[in-house]
Amino acid sequence: MNNEFYQRGLEKAKQKDYAGAIEEFSHALQLIPYSAQAYIQRGLAYYDSGAIHQAVSDYTQALNYYPDSVEASYCRALARVALKNLPGALEDVDRAIRLNPYHAAAYNLRGIVRRKQGDIQDAIASFKKAAELYLAQQDKENCRLCLSKIKQLQPPEKPEVPQQTFTSAPIVSTNAYFTQLLEKAEKGDTREAIADLNWVLQADPQDAQAYCCRGVVRCKMGNYQEAIADFNQALLLNFKDAVVYRNRGKARCLLGDNQGAIADFNQALQIQPEDALVYVARGNAYRAAGDYLGAIADYTQALQINADDAQAYYNRGIAYTFLEEMQNAIADYQRAASIYCEKEDWENYHQVLNSLQKIQKHSPESKQQKYNLLHQRLLRLVGGYWEIAQRLIEQQQDYHPGMSQEWYLQKVIDDLERDRGR
Numbered sequence: 001m002n003n004e005f006y007q008r009g010l011e012k013a014k015q016k017d018y019a020g021a022i023e024e025f026s027h028a029l030q031l032i033p034y035s036a037q038a039y040i041q042r043g044l045a046y047y048d049s050g051a052i053h054q055a056v057s058d059y060t061q062a063l064n065y066y067p068d069s070v071e072a073s074y075c076r077a078l079a080r081v082a083l084k085n086l087p088g089a090l091e092d093v094d095r096a097i098r099l100n101p102y103h104a105a106a107y108n109l110r111g112i113v114r115r116k117q118g119d120i121q122d123a124i125a126s127f128k129k130a131a132e133l134y135l136a137q138q139d140k141e142n143c144r145l146c147l148s149k150i151k152q153l154q155p156p157e158k159p160e161v162p163q164q165t166f167t168s169a170p171i172v173s174t175n176a177y178f179t180q181l182l183e184k185a186e187k188g189d190t191r192e193a194i195a196d197l198n199w200v201l202q203a204d205p206q207d208a209q210a211y212c213c214r215g216v217v218r219c220k221m222g223n224y225q226e227a228i229a230d231f232n233q234a235l236l237l238n239f240k241d242a243v244v245y246r247n248r249g250k251a252r253c254l255l256g257d258n259q260g261a262i263a264d265f266n267q268a269l270q271i272q273p274e275d276a277l278v279y280v281a282r283g284n285a286y287r288a289a290g291d292y293l294g295a296i297a298d299y300t301q302a303l304q305i306n307a308d309d310a311q312a313y314y315n316r317g318i319a320y321t322f323l324e325e326m327q328n329a330i331a332d333y334q335r336a337a338s339i340y341c342e343k344e345d346w347e348n349y350h351q352v353l354n355s356l357q358k359i360q361k362h363s364p365e366s367k368q369q370k371y372n373l374l375h376q377r378l379l380r381l382v383g384g385y386w387e388i389a390q391r392l393i394e395q396q397q398d399y400h401p402g403m404s405q406e407w408y409l410q411k412v413i414d415d416l417e418r419d420r421g422r
Contacts, residue, residue: 003028006038013041018049036066040075047079055079070099074106081113089113104133108146120153127153128196135202144204182216190221208239216247224251242271246278249285258289276305280312287319292376293384295319310339314352321359323376329359374409381416392416 009024025042029035043058059076062069077092090113096106111126131146182193197214201207215230231248234241249264265282269275283298299316302309317332333356340349382388392412397403400411 003031003035003038005031006035006041009038009041009045013045013048016048018045021045022049034065036062036069036072039065040069040072043072043075043079047075047082052079052082056083068099070096070103070106073099074103074109077106077109077113081109081116086113086117090117102133102136104130104137104139104142107133108142111146111149115149115153124150124153132199135199140204147200147204182213186220190217193217194221206237208234208237211237212239212241212244212247215244215251219247219251219254224255227251228255240271242268242275242278245271246275246281249278250281253281253285253288256288258285261285262289274305276302276309276312279305280309280315283312283315283319287315287322290372292319292322293380296323308339310336310343310345310348310352313339314348314355317355322373323380324373326359330356333359371406371409374406374413378409378413378416381413 005024005028009021012021022045028038039058039062043055047055056079062072073096077089080089093110107130111123114123127146131143134143200210211230211234215227218227245264245268249261253261268278279298279302283295286294299312302312313332313336317329320329337352
């Protein structure tokens with residue numbers, strides 16, 4: 001618009017001379033009374049000067065002349081929010097979005113309106129859409145602001161509650177926003193959760209919590225190497241939380257890196273020494289590495305922290321079967337089954353019952369495994385001091401030369417148990 005009054009009005013508005021701007025726009029409208037743009041600009045000047053009702057009147061006049069004006073619809077919505085006319089504001093902002101589906105500020109304003117109306121989930125959806133559009137427009141600052149609003153709207157973080165499963169420890173987030181994404185992943189929407197986390201990291205590549213969260217989701221998807229990469233990045237960004245070490249340890253264990261997993265679980269326990277879940281996870285790593293005594297010690301420690309941890313009982317029972325201590329294994333299986341029954345966790349309950357039925361049929365699968373079992377049993381009998389066991393073995397080798405190593409181990413075990421009246 002080349003009207004001289006209109007141009008002077010724009011200049012005065014830039015200088016924050018709103019009274020002068022209103023006067024100039026009024027002169028422009030006397031010359032061109034059907035100028036929607038002049039009404040919009042005068043409305044903005046009224047709004048900035050605090051005359052909200054006059055601003056709404058001008059935006060309405062602009063829409064009368066130009067009903068498809070995105071700017072007039074958005075500006076009137078903004079003014080109506082200031083006047084607490086939330087239904088009118090929602091109607092205007094929805095019109096602006098229909099006219100321009102890529103209007104990031106309109107989605108942001110819609111989120112504000114819906115939050116004020118108490119529809120939190122709809123508000124979150126609007127802020128998320130605004131964040132996506134801001135990100136596409138490379139407006140990372142406004143994108144971060146939208147993410148911050150989303151986080152503020154999430155419910156308070158729930159305390160970690162141990163979950164009794166055989167496959168993994170429960171996932172724990174570091175703040176409420178990521179809690180929602182992780183719950184989404186738990187329900188099976190892992191691809192959507194990953195997509196959400198990807199655009200969070202596009203907005204802020206230094207968000208260590210987002211890397212941790214994405215690592216947990218990738219671990220759930222079975223992408224253990226990618227998960228480890230995310231946990232590594234979280235640690236590089238100095239997010240040294242127990243949840244990072246615990247979940248990276250889980251991923252390393254599932255990849256067969258038992259010693260690396262144990263190192264991670266050690267780190268997690270330094271941060272959270274009373275975390276029963278980490279003791280169970282480290283016990284699983286010890287068991288996978290063939291250290292059944294270490295595994296039993298960790299499961300026992302977990303049970304000292306949480307006496308009703310069915311997972312710890314079940315896994316300790318497995319470790320006892322490897323040591324051929326079947327009575328202890330049966331006792332642990334029965335205790336696990338009772339807890340699962342009380343919780344009405346029928347899937348795990350039946351799995352424990354199946355293990356109980358098979359326990360009498362358990363046998364070592366290889367010569368090496370038989371040797372490992374005998375080695376562990378003898379180590380327990382001598383209190384963990386292998387030097388004592390070695391001397392006893394050497395004595396048997398002197399008395400009975402030419403026998404197999406397994407024979408010597410069994411002989412020493414039999415003699416010690418007989419002497420102790422077992």
